[in-house]
Amino acid sequence: MRGRSVAGQVLFLQVVVAVLLIVAAAVGVTVQTRSDTEHDAQERSRAVAVALARSPGFVTALRSDDPTAALQPYVAAAHEGTGVDFIAVMETDGTRYADTDPRLIGERAEDVGRAARGEAYTEIYEGDPSDAARAVVPVTDGRGVVVGLVAAGVTLGTVGEALAGQIPLILVSGGVALVLAVGSAALVSRRLRRQTRGIGPTEMTRMYEHHDAVLHAVREGVLIVSDDGHLVLANDEARRLLELPEDCDGRHITGLGLDSAIVELLSSERSVTDEVHLAGDRLVAVNTRRTAPYGGPSGKVATLRDTTELRSLAGTAEVARERLKLLHEAGMRVGTTLNVTRTAEELADVAVPRFADFATVELLDAVMRGDEPSGASTELRRAALRGVREDHPFHPVGSTVAPFAAPGAPSAPGRADGHAVLEADLTAAHGRQALDPAGAEQVLAYGIRSLISVPLQARGIPLGLARFWRADGSGPFDGDDVTFAEELAARAAVAIDNARRFTREHTMAEVLQRSLLPHVLPHQSAVDVAYRYLSAQARVGGDWFDVIPLPGARVALVVGDVVGHGMHAAATMGRLRTAVHNFSTLDLPPDELLTHLDELVSGLDQEDPDGRGGEGITGATCLYAVYDPVSGLCSMARAGHLAPALVHPHGAVEFPDVPVAPPLGLGGLPFETAELHLAEGTGIVLYTDGLVEQRDRDIDAGLEMLRSTLADSSGASPEETCEAVFDRMLPAHRRDDVALLVARTRLLDSSRVADWDVPRDPAAVGTVRTACSRQLAAWGLDEMAFATELVLSELITNAIRYGSEPIHVRLLYERTLICEVSDGSSTSPHLRQAAITDEGGRGLFLVAQLARRWGTRYTPAGKVVWTEQSLADGRVPDLALLAALDEPIEP
Numbered sequence: 001m002r003g004r005s006v007a008g009q010v011l012f013l014q015v016v017v018a019v020l021l022i023v024a025a026a027v028g029v030t031v032q033t034r035s036d037t038e039h040d041a042q043e044r045s046r047a048v049a050v051a052l053a054r055s056p057g058f059v060t061a062l063r064s065d066d067p068t069a070a071l072q073p074y075v076a077a078a079h080e081g082t083g084v085d086f087i088a089v090m091e092t093d094g095t096r097y098a099d100t101d102p103r104l105i106g107e108r109a110e111d112v113g114r115a116a117r118g119e120a121y122t123e124i125y126e127g128d129p130s131d132a133a134r135a136v137v138p139v140t141d142g143r144g145v146v147v148g149l150v151a152a153g154v155t156l157g158t159v160g161e162a163l164a165g166q167i168p169l170i171l172v173s174g175g176v177a178l179v180l181a182v183g184s185a186a187l188v189s190r191r192l193r194r195q196t197r198g199i200g201p202t203e204m205t206r207m208y209e210h211h212d213a214v215l216h217a218v219r220e221g222v223l224i225v226s227d228d229g230h231l232v233l234a235n236d237e238a239r240r241l242l243e244l245p246e247d248c249d250g251r252h253i254t255g256l257g258l259d260s261a262i263v264e265l266l267s268s269e270r271s272v273t274d275e276v277h278l279a280g281d282r283l284v285a286v287n288t289r290r291t292a293p294y295g296g297p298s299g300k301v302a303t304l305r306d307t308t309e310l311r312s313l314a315g316t317a318e319v320a321r322e323r324l325k326l327l328h329e330a331g332m333r334v335g336t337t338l339n340v341t342r343t344a345e346e347l348a349d350v351a352v353p354r355f356a357d358f359a360t361v362e363l364l365d366a367v368m369r370g371d372e373p374s375g376a377s378t379e380l381r382r383a384a385l386r387g388v389r390e391d392h393p394f395h396p397v398g399s400t401v402a403p404f405a406a407p408g409a410p411s412a413p414g415r416a417d418g419h420a421v422l423e424a425d426l427t428a429a430h431g432r433q434a435l436d437p438a439g440a441e442q443v444l445a446y447g448i449r450s451l452i453s454v455p456l457q458a459r460g461i462p463l464g465l466a467r468f469w470r471a472d473g474s475g476p477f478d479g480d481d482v483t484f485a486e487e488l489a490a491r492a493a494v495a496i497d498n499a500r501r502f503t504r505e506h507t508m509a510e511v512l513q514r515s516l517l518p519h520v521l522p523h524q525s526a527v528d529v530a531y532r533y534l535s536a537q538a539r540v541g542g543d544w545f546d547v548i549p550l551p552g553a554r555v556a557l558v559v560g561d562v563v564g565h566g567m568h569a570a571a572t573m574g575r576l577r578t579a580v581h582n583f584s585t586l587d588l589p590p591d592e593l594l595t596h597l598d599e600l601v602s603g604l605d606q607e608d609p610d611g612r613g614g615e616g617i618t619g620a621t622c623l624y625a626v627y628d629p630v631s632g633l634c635s636m637a638r639a640g641h642l643a644p645a646l647v648h649p650h651g652a653v654e655f656p657d658v659p660v661a662p663p664l665g666l667g668g669l670p671f672e673t674a675e676l677h678l679a680e681g682t683g684i685v686l687y688t689d690g691l692v693e694q695r696d697r698d699i700d701a702g703l704e705m706l707r708s709t710l711a712d713s714s715g716a717s718p719e720e721t722c723e724a725v726f727d728r729m730l731p732a733h734r735r736d737d738v739a740l741l742v743a744r745t746r747l748l749d750s751s752r753v754a755d756w757d758v759p760r761d762p763a764a765v766g767t768v769r770t771a772c773s774r775q776l777a778a779w780g781l782d783e784m785a786f787a788t789e790l791v792l793s794e795l796i797t798n799a800i801r802y803g804s805e806p807i808h809v810r811l812l813y814e815r816t817l818i819c820e821v822s823d824g825s826s827t828s829p830h831l832r833q834a835a836i837t838d839e840g841g842r843g844l845f846l847v848a849q850l851a852r853r854w855g856t857r858y859t860p861a862g863k864v865v866w867t868e869q870s871l872a873d874g875r876v877p878d879l880a881l882l883a884a885l886d887e888p889i890e891p
Helices: 006-053 058-063 067-082 156-164 167-196 201-217 236-242 260-267 308-333 340-351 365-369 430-435 437-446 479-516 567-584 590-607 699-712 718-729 764-778 782-802 843-850 879-884
Strands: 086-090 096-099 121-125 132-140 146-155 221-226 231-234 275-279 282-290 299-306 358-364 380-387 421-423 448-458 461-471 527-534 541-549 555-565 621-628 633-639 645-647 674-677 683-687 738-745 753-758 807-813 816-823 853-859 862-870
Touching (some): 006 086, 006 121, 006 132, 006 146, 006 167, 058 067, 058 132, 058 146, 067 086, 067 096, 086 132, 221 236, 236 282, 236 299, 260 275, 308 340, 340 380, 358 365, 358 448, 380 461, 448 479, 461 479, 479 567, 527 718, 541 738, 555 683, 567 590, 567 621, 590 621, 590 633, 621 683, 683 699, 683 718, 699 718, 718 738, 753 782, 764 807, 782 816, 782 843, 843 853, 843 862
Antiparallel strands (some): 086 096, 121 132, 132 146, 221 231, 221 299, 275 282, 358 380, 421 448, 448 461, 621 633, 633 674, 683 738, 816 862
């Protein structure tokens, strides 16, 4: 019952009472019906037994020689016509002569002693063969002697069947009674619910107990006025505010001495909210509403609130609310970028015009550069200036403000306490006028009259100074303004310091990145090259490129990208670029070089599995291409990088299908090399994803734009191509680094290439030397013939002695003279210091002395030993050195 309304509880109780009464009535009817049925069965059984016992010839049949044969027809006839369930004729000791159930003939019946003594009776019998309502009647002869017994009865099952036939009527009657009872209870409950508004008894009790206490304790006056203008109710606060008499209840409002405006409002049909009226010397805010929609007698309810003190505080609260709103806006508007100057400008924009007429922000030079302020210098530079008018008496942005280091000076950026200085009346600020007479005079002449100077400090470090100025027509600053200015400057100082620290980090990362990228491309003749690199505007990334000269007049073109930004990305880029340089000195094919680079990156990540030393470098991409100007073959492989673009001499642009492998450091799949034969003048364009992928442009659209741009500038030089691509594709705001490398292929003139097949016969050395000498003479390099013959003699002799066929010699006349001797062996020669007793080992030492550099590279068919000799050197071997060699040179 807890939680139910009064109406609900009444309904529940009425239904319960009705159900109990109906159930009791049904049970009583059922019991009475059963009793009547059993009595009827007993009477019917007695009548049948008496009629049979007194029937003519019955006594004679009992005394016959075969009573069963004589009496069984009597029993059968009586059973069929009387409607009883059984009839039995018995001897005085209870032995059955005849029975409706022949199987019981000869059996003795129980509990028939009373009838044997001459008493006829009826009873509810429980026992064999079945429970029944039976009557036992003695049979007497003419002398009154009991000669036999007759029993007749109805089984209790038959009685139950008779009772069951009346149960539906009882149930229907009970159901109808229940419906009528519930319906009447529901009508009563509905009426009660309207009267009690559905509340429970506890709430109703509480409402009435506290009604007067709440009504008279609230700090708002409450009046209820009837439609005819009589006062129905007034609480204590209403009596106090309106100064009502003690006997005001029931009186007409016109006779209570109220102000005419209040009387008019209470008498009207208007509903008002916080309408202010004068009540004596008080200002009262009145709210009125009709009572009709809310129940109860028709009339009007009015609430009254004393707003006298609130009105006096309204101006102050409005100013405080405006200041809080301005501080909230400052939190949203100041520091939207990580630019020091822009953050200072945002501070000035917030302050003008809602707080000050003019605002200036001066910062230390170190802060402007992003450096940590040292405290030694107090020179300020104006970073921002805003005002309500364009003409102003202040120094322009960028100018140096004279340092004022006096501890109490308003312009001191490093006041120890960090508090603002208020100059409510600048005309009386003699200290400022003494420090800067000219500036003070201009400010006063312009009409500036009040100033708040706030040091900008973050983490206890002075950053600069914010000054807020007010001119004539605006009230002077006061103490509340100082508190607000300090809060505003504190928030701005944190944003400025964040921007300063970001600027420092960005500058350091950019310097590091620039130092790790190539400053000047190396000299080589295989391709014409131009490049562009732009770091991200927010944070530098890890994009990089390189051009690496390789032996045999070849050149390697490299571009890569390290995922991420900042110092870590720049340092990782430097490590990868250095690794590529080191691996390229081994003259490895592109796929093998990327394999070594991938293993290096995986090893670097495993050195710090927990990332305690910084972020891992997994996610770097790289494309490595090697171009041979002799054959025009370009071999390239890539690890997660975008495919290069090829600009053919006829203007077609394609992105070749270079097999792509996962980024460096992931491992798992082998790298594959694609070989492309390029015509002379083919453009090779390598780039990073920052060029083609932007926030508002997916990578497919970027690639299509790059294709179109390259096609439009197909005849341009690499430098012009770079300009065209950047002009068209660079976004206004770069979120990622952009690296672009454009190379145009050249082919070495066939007249500058000479080669010979060499049989594996020591006698062939002289023949090759002679042919080499003639070729050098044809090239005008006679002064290099002697040294070149010595080099070739040594290399060919080593190939014949230690290598295998085929042996081939090639001379390339390029920026240097290149000698190459190839054979089918993969055994590499090594330079060593030969002992005096050694027969060999001095040839490579001689080669190293005569050539500028030499080395070995491996090919699928064997190896190539190469040397490079400077064309301007014309180095001639030392004859004393030759005399010291034990190995003779073939003539």
